[in-house]
Amino acid sequence: MNDIFRIPSVSWRCLRVWQRDRDAYMKFFKLSLLGNLGDPILYLVAMGYGLGRFLNQMEGMSYLEFIAPGLVISSSMFAASFECTYGSFLRMIYMKTYDAIIATPLSIEDVVAGDILWGTTKGMISGTIMFAVVGAFGLIDSFWAVGIPLLIVLVSFLFASLSMAATSFVKTFEAFNYYITLFLTPMFFFSGVFFPLNRLPDWVSVFSKLLPLTYAVEISRALIYGKPSWIVPVGSALLLAPALFFFCVSVNLMKRRVIQ
């Protein structure tokens, strides 16, 4: 049990795996981008403009303004998560890429860490493009928004690591439905992306406080609209700590799974 919680020995060679994933991605990136960005852009337009017309101001801003920061962040969450669930599972089980790579000087720790770094990169790509889209809508009105890319990195790394930990338990493709439907989707809806959490029943607010995305969404709003507060440092710490924890745990869990 102890060996699940220790710090794994990852070397710089994990970058080789990141390069491999990048090279494979570059061959199909148009398709992949569509998959990652179609949803958040649709939400932004449909909900922001469509639903927004029927809503009054929310927390002193238009509905479009209200949901934009959260959609940037959640697009990172989904892109990183899909990469380190379906993507990594495919490479590990069906393509046996992991097996092939650990016959080279790379260790299994390097391989898993490299895949997590790649998942993080996918999250960064999606988040950055969404950030640009939101900017193009003229929704960014604070210098503090320069902090958003850092937040995107943090969120992507957290969800890449969390998803990899989930993947280490999954036996079939279908089993990811549990992770997505019971974890990611509720997180998406109950972390304050679409509605403020303070006027909901107590149990919902308490529940949402347990979701890491909640802090990320609050930070993103604070930065984009230039109202930084204690939530920025505290929330970041609340994202970084589980990210590092799950990074270590997921590498160790994957090692236990692959090496028999």
Add this chain to the structure above:
Amino acid sequence: MQPIILAKNLTKRFGELTAVDSIDFTIHEQDYFGFLGPNGAGKTSTIRMLYGFSPMTAGQLKILGLDIRTAARRIKEQIGVVSQENNLDTDLTVLENLLVYARYFDIPRQEARRRAGDLMAFMQLQAKEKSRVEQLSGGMKRRLVLARALINKPKILLLDEPTTGLDPQARHLIWQRLRSLKSGGTAMILTTHYMEEAAQLCNRVAVMDAGRIIATGTPQEMIRERVGAEVLELRITPELDAQVLRTIADLDLETERYGDTLYLYLPEGHALAKVLTDRLMGINHSEMIHRQATLEDLFLRLTGRELVET
């Protein structure tokens, strides 16, 4: 001469199951060493320990003078692996597979391109350079896995059933290529259930069964010592065995009955075949086959079972 692989009491257990049961073997620089055994004998489990994929449960394993438990990375730098299952990168083309693999070994890009070109030529894959892996035939995939295993110019090549499932032509092409590597000084360890493959490629073999090595030596030596030079297979009903044995009692031959066949093992240097066939003509048999002894016979003699399940 220092052995390149030294295994002592090498053991692999999966829970209750002992896949490799305390085996010893030594492999030298020029060796083409074969592990021969039926399904589940423990061949793959053994190979996987050799490149640190699978941690050994007990024993000692030194490769190129290094301990696998402490120096896996340095050992893997000098090994090429052809695993039992093709694990090519299906996201990439033939050439990309080689280049990306070269990068895992930190081979500079220019050098990697040169080696990839040479290896594609060597394995007759140039025409497929830009093909995706799914577009390759089984034999081509296997050749690509082999090319990939050679990208780091390994001192030791590990081959887990390199030609299983291939047609005779594809198999012969791979055998040729493997033989031509001998002159380059690469040592080779392969597993197979085909005695022909072992005979074609190996100067030493270890016969494995149920996780143990039950015999080692050069194929010819082992066959001569434990089987004989030639074999006479006699398909007769078991009731006639006694009669046959009486007829040939004066020749002092080893015999054995498996299934529908009575096997007579003929030692080297005696022209017994003629005598035997003459004497046995009179006994009612459906078929009589006279042939050279093979590793298959050795396995049969050692375990009482056939090597290749059909």
